[in-house]
Amino acid sequence: MIRLAGNSQDGIQTAGAFLARLAGRSEHDVMTYMTIPATISGGPSIFQVRIGSGEVLSAGDEADFLVAFYQHSYQDHIGFLREGGVLLYDSDNVEPNLDDKRFFYVGVPITGLTVEALGGTAKDKGKNIFVLGLIAKIFNLDAEKLKRVITEKFSGKDQSVVNTALMAFQAGYAYPVGNVLTKHYRFEHIPRASGRAQITMDGNQALAYGLIAGGVRYGAGYPITPWSSVMEVLRRELPKYGGIFVQAEDELASVSIALGCSYSGYLAVTGSAGPGISLKAEAIGWASMAEIPIIICNIQRGGPSTGLPTNVEQSDLHQAIFGSHGDSPRVVLAPASVEDCFYIAIEAARIARKYSTPVFILSDTSLATRIEAFDEPDLSKLMVDPKPDLTPRQTHKPYPIDQITHHVPPGTRILDGKYPLLAGLEHDEMGHPTGSPKLHMAMTAKRRNKLRKLAEEIPVSEIYGNQEGDTLLVGWGSTYGPIHDAVKMARDNGEKVGALHLRHLHPLPNGLEKIFDKFKRIVTVEMNDQGVYGFGQLATILRARYCEPKITSFTKTDGLTFRVKEILDGVFKGKSFLARHIPREGAEVIHQAGAENVKTLKEVVPQGVG
């Protein structure tokens, strides 16, 4: 795992993304993680790339290789470098403590060499690409492929930009320290089992393309971090498919425009982060009442209010399930990974259409910005045709009391001459207002029962690890990776532990109680507060649903993704697990002391080079 630490304007995200894309193309599993400051420009920032030949689940706790551009980058991140790890630092800006013999030091005058290589007025702009060149040499990466990735990235810009980038890359690649280190490292190539090509993208891209595959052609939104990039992709891409994405004047308009599109026969999407979802709440309640299909993406961030705009939190689960006035049932789904962002969008579209209901997708900051490589989806099997059915009907009831509502879009002839009305007032089967207590009860039940029907068809997720035993960890959303890594590690230390990850959060799949019966305790792992009554948001729902006192939770609200060690310490209090590193099928970074003597990096004897 490589961590780049600098300031946000240095372009380290760009360099990191190049590495990730290259790894994806080289059939390595890859996962990235980044932090960006909440300011427009400046402020410390990191980009972390974890590349493995086996299955990469979490972004990793410790770095094998740290690149520090500044003194503060060094000071803040040296603690994340594993013993025996390599610190590559800009000797123009950083003075490390060389007496600390735990690490391997490589000082390169990155700033000076970049300026020297590029000349002109660019100052030190381009040092990210210079470092990329260094890393490429050190890890013996495919320089030609990387150059192609760089050229593609800048292809929309002036040729001089591409040339400058390639010059910086070449300068870094040719720097002799690379040669010194290159014999120490290489990636062990293990062919992937699936044999399918790898796609590299971030979670918001995967979500947007999943929506397109699922037949979503219309939508509307309003800019907010970290949702904006979804709407940017949709605004750019949908016209290719004959659709429109509208940037609305506010959140209320955006959900309303999307509902208008859905009502007109094209399932539509809106989205936001927590603050914007709060504003959409009334309209989503109307969608429950009028029974309109719509997809609402909430790319969660730290709350409440403006909260922590660029940090991660899973504190909008209750808002998603309950966040409108009245009894307003809706469906809530959560993707477990970047790849799952793609598939959950298709699932959301399917459910929205089949049950004519609002469907939430709860993603979060870490999924939104994280880049992963995953098996190329078989699009020919997944693409959904979005065309509305305008076949004339003899007669049509929009709200048949004993059936699931399926609206006919306007433009559909109703031959008996009685046209349907979609209503926010409580209504009869034709959509006309009624104050009848009996009808309100019946219609409330109708709207709720379709979610019960949906629960019957949701598959129960497989349990990872022990199928029965002492502890079952239950998670949802982006915590999939660290929870599964934690289970692996705990099992290696003799614990009888399994993990259950829920993608369907409301309604819950049927049959979870049978799984819970097999474990002595159930612990949800969540990035939200334990609340007044001491349980995380999912744990609160599970306790209400199953009346099961053995359900507890381990929660945190520091705005950062879970580290594996945190989960282990939180769930198995008082126990310490010896293995410092996550066991994984297939090695990742290999230290090659001699051609015949291959050791893992952690076995490198600390020594100073720079």
Added chain:
Amino acid sequence: MNEATTGNGDGSTTVAAGVSPALAEPPREKLTKKAITADHPTWCPGCGDFAVLAAFYKVLEKRNLEHEKIVTLAGIGCSSRFPYFVNGHGAHYIHGRAVPLASGISLARPDLHVFLFGGDGDGFSIGGNHLDHGARKNINMTYFIMDNFVYGLTKKQTSPTSPIGFKSKTDPTGAIDQPVNPMKKLISAGATFIARTHAAQVPHMIQMIERAFDHHGFSVIECLSECVEFYPDVFDPANPKKGGSFELIQEKKWDNTPEDELRHDVTDELAAYKLAQLPFPGVFGVFYETDRPTKNALEKKWIETTREKTGNASDLEILQKTFDRMK
């Protein structure tokens, strides 16, 4: 807003192979008032909105629109009950957000006739921002605002158009806030068709609805419509039947006569603004009309050029190509 009759260009009128068995379409009969009448209105006897409904029926009949393509929409308020009284596709939405709802329908389905009804609270207060942006973007729809200067459904609170001094349950000693001037607001927001009429003037109302309907873009009509329950007789000065005057805007005929010099040029924004300055009851008719491309047309153009660039590839081919680039 008459782009609809020429078809949509996005293929949405194509009849998809759905689950329902295809029905032999019986020949169309002429659209009658009977066919488009639904529930009996719940308005108070004497409410101005009855006349608006009658005028709307008349226009639908006269234009003989395809029944299934008529869509009536509304937010919340007395007048926003309108869709329940029209037998046609439609929706009764939430307070103040009917413009964006209508925008979604108008953009996704340009083959439909999108009619929007509401009151002064819905349009100028809670929905004021949407009115501005719908106007600015020039989204194709016909929006009819029944302005009675009072919140009637909630039983007499001050509205955004209540005059200073109006005594209501929220201003027992008289309203103190400067009211919205709907014409000024719409001119500055960039609406491309702006007219003013009166519920007691049915022929004029019909004329205004027809002109708004024929206009391509965001067309808004403000109609003074009396609330007999909570603000009776307020429109007397504008109602000839009650001894007031109903002064019509004299539009330019472009006939090079000296009289024409004095007539109103509907494309002149400043002249429209001056008319909007006149003291109550002011003047009635078309204040402003201009021909500016609709968002519908601009988006359609963008779609066409984008589609051309893809070589009019299938959805599957386009997405596959995108994914190939991400390998």
